[in-house]
Amino acid sequence: MVTEMPLNVKEQYPFQAHYLKVNGRIMHYLDEGEGEPILLLHGNPTWTFLYRKFIPILVEAGYRVISPDLIGLGMSEKPCNDYYNSLLHHTSNLDQLVKKLDLKNVTLVMQDWAGPIGLGYVMRRRENVKAMLLMSTWAWTDVSPFHSSIFPWGMMHAPVVGPYLLQRRNALTERGLWLSVVNRDKMTEEVVDGYRFHLQSYDERGAFLRFPRMIPLGEKNKENTGYHIIKEIEEQLPGLDIPALIIWGEPDDVFPREWAERFYEILPIAQKPIYIQAKHFIQEDEPEFISRELVRFLESL
Amino acid sequence: MQWIQFDDKLAGYRRELVLTETRLDHYDEFRQFFRQELNLQPEDVDGGRNHYFQAESGRVYELIFVGKTGRFFPAGLEILLLVKDINPLPDEDEIDKDLWEFLRWMISGVGGEWTVEALESTGYLYRVPFAERPAKSRK
Numbered sequence: 001m002v003t004e005m006p007l008n009v010k011e012q013y014p015f016q017a018h019y020l021k022v023n024g025r026i027m028h029y030l031d032e033g034e035g036e037p038i039l040l041l042h043g044n045p046t047w048t049f050l051y052r053k054f055i056p057i058l059v060e061a062g063y064r065v066i067s068p069d070l071i072g073l074g075m076s077e078k079p080c081n082d083y084y085n086s087l088l089h090h091t092s093n094l095d096q097l098v099k100k101l102d103l104k105n106v107t108l109v110m111q112d113w114a115g116p117i118g119l120g121y122v123m124r125r126r127e128n129v130k131a132m133l134l135m136s137t138w139a140w141t142d143v144s145p146f147h148s149s150i151f152p153w154g155m156m157h158a159p160v161v162g163p164y165l166l167q168r169r170n171a172l173t174e175r176g177l178w179l180s181v182v183n184r185d186k187m188t189e190e191v192v193d194g195y196r197f198h199l200q201s202y203d204e205r206g207a208f209l210r211f212p213r214m215i216p217l218g219e220k221n222k223e224n225t226g227y228h229i230i231k232e233i234e235e236q237l238p239g240l241d242i243p244a245l246i247i248w249g250e251p252d253d254v255f256p257r258e259w260a261e262r263f264y265e266i267l268p269i270a271q272k273p274i275y276i277q278a279k280h281f282i283q284e285d286e287p288e289f290i291s292r293e294l295v296r297f298l299e300s301l
Numbered sequence: 302m303q304w305i306q307f308d309d310k311l312a313g314y315r316r317e318l319v320l321t322e323t324r325l326d327h328y329d330e331f332r333q334f335f336r337q338e339l340n341l342q343p344e345d346v347d348g349g350r351n352h353y354f355q356a357e358s359g360r361v362y363e364l365i366f367v368g369k370t371g372r373f374f375p376a377g378l379e380i381l382l383l384v385k386d387i388n389p390l391p392d393e394d395e396i397d398k399d400l401w402e403f404l405r406w407m408i409s410g411v412g413g414e415w416t417v418e419a420l421e422s423t424g425y426l427y428r429v430p431f432a433e434r435p436a437k438s439r440k
Contacts, residue, residue, distance in 0.1 A: 151419040151422050152419075152426050152427070155419050156427075157327070158328055158415065159322055159332070159378075160320070160325075160380075163322055164397070165429070168393070168397060171429075174427075176427070213324065213327055
């Protein structure tokens with residue numbers, strides 16, 4: 001369903017829309033500023049709106065900022081089937097975007113699903129990667145306590161319950177975002193409007209369900225998830241000799257602080273993690289701080 | 302909710318798809334539950350009968366179980382609301398209330414680590430208006 005962006009969303013997101021085709025699907029992306037390219041990558045259930053406060057700071061600092069909406073989310077095409085949404089699809093889509101825009105020496109900013117998707121790209125195209133920023137994400141087949149519990153996460157994407165909560169009730173947008181930030185006063189109706197306006201119907205919200213179901217949950221769901229792909233990334237992490245900045249929310253209850261330490265210990269060229277008062281949607285909690293730390297980090301390389 | 306025979310009364314109704322589940326085997330115990338509870342057989346995809354339940358509201362829903370090569374049956378489930386003639390669809394919340402009833406029935410049947418309490422708590426946390434407040438948070 002095509003809907004015009006409401007005025008209150010436009011005011012928060014005053015960027016020019018761009019579109020291109022990747023693997024036969026229409027991808028929406030932002031392309032702002034000039035300079036070395038920084039790719040701002042989102043996960044589920046967000047879109048490039050998540051980075052609206054990063055973009056002006058990074059552009060002002062002299063970078064070209066490219067931020068794509070994953071196929072199935074944001075203003076990109078939202079297919080109504082299960083077959084477009086695998087890690088390999090999304091990593092291939094990212095690779096296509098980089099190739100079509102002829103981006104060289106890219107810096108990847110990754111949070112949530114953008115971690116496995118972006119690291120899958122880094123693994124295959126490391127010669128084209130300058131640096132990376134990792135926030136509230138993962139790259140191993142271990143299950144976090146949050147993801148392994150029945151209440152609330154397991155129940156959230158269980159058969160039949162999943163389509164009910166995530167598609168009919170739009171639970172992640174209407175409540176999940178709010179639950180996963182520290183500064184809840186900042187999650188005003190205007191901000192939530194930014195996350196909900198492009199997902200008004202049941203069919204448009206299919207990705208909300210498909211992403212949780214890709215999370216490896218041990219042996220039980222091995223064949224139905226991204227297990228094998230994430231395992232491959234996990235095995236290659238120690239060899240990813242790319243400068244890495246790690247910024248993590250101290251009270252993050254989706255991906256615990258220990259996982260930031262784990263990235264730091266595994267990655268060969270990682271800076272000691274920076275911990276801030278933020279939860280999973282760290283970009284909503286501390287956009288200015290993270291953007292400035294990223295600029296400082298890139299200038300130090 | 303109660304199961305009813307409805308096949309011979311379908312004339313004059315239209316089907317409105319209200320929920321699609323493409324991966325009943327996401328947790329296989331759910332697929333097995335439906336298979337056993339409703340005595341589903343793989344050959345049902347070849348002309349077998351559909352199932353109908355009536356919610357407390359009186360509305361009737363049809364369950365269509367989907368088979369796919371390469372997967373165990375039933376691979377998926379479609380839930381359709383039967384709406385008389387050209388009557389409008391009820392409000393989404395009314396349908397959601399009926400479906401919540403169905404979810405409660407399903408979870409209590411799947412059992413094991415899948416408890417109705419966990420369903421209600423999840424629903425309550427995510428502001429499903431029909432979900433019961435968990436006992437621990439009641440004052």
